[in-house]
Amino acid sequence: MTWLRALLAAGLSVIMPGAGHVLVRDWLRAALFAGLFLSVSAFFLPIDQLTAAGPITSYDEAFEQATIMAEETDVMAQFFLSFIALFAAVDSAFRALGYLPGGNTETDESTCPECGKEIDEDLAFCHWCTTRLEPAEPEAETNDI
Structure with a gap:
């Protein structure tokens, strides 16, 4: 698409x-x-x-x-x-x-996989292009025993 x-x-x-x-x-x-x-x-x-x-x-x-x-x-x-x-x-x-000028892909903010713009992590969609976002899975906790 x-x-x-x-x-x-x-x-x-x-x-x-x-x-x-x-x-x-x-x-x-x-x-x-x-x-x-x-x-x-x-x-x-x-x-x-x-x-x-x-x-x-x-x-x-x-x-x-x-x-x-x-x-x-x-x-x-x-x-x-x-x-x-x-x-x-x-x-x-x-x-x-999605190729934005500057080529800076190492950001702390999360970006939309469709348009590449910064998104709010609390939303289930990108407020720029309205792409539905999958919820982030929590990292698996490892217990060192």
Whole structure:
């Protein structure tokens, strides 16, 4: 299930950077990737020519605007937008698999086996991803006689 979730997060991030992070419930990264993508789009894409073409009401008008975007967008803009989308896809896939930045796995706190975030030991579920947690078995006491 985590692989399916990672693939879905990566696919959503390719369509719109930040959407895969929403699936993983990483709100700050979702806002950062979406904001970065939209600001680069506003800076590099030919917005004035697209607004002059008018609103999209039919397939022909949508095709016309897509043609304008393809012809007027330079290689650097395509590179930046593709790089942001690819980086967001890879990052959201790793976050969905539970690989958190820093690689610090030696913590005193218990973590969720599904999402990897810290959990409250008193709860029977992860309050981040709602995964049901198995109760911790008490350690077997050994008597030295």
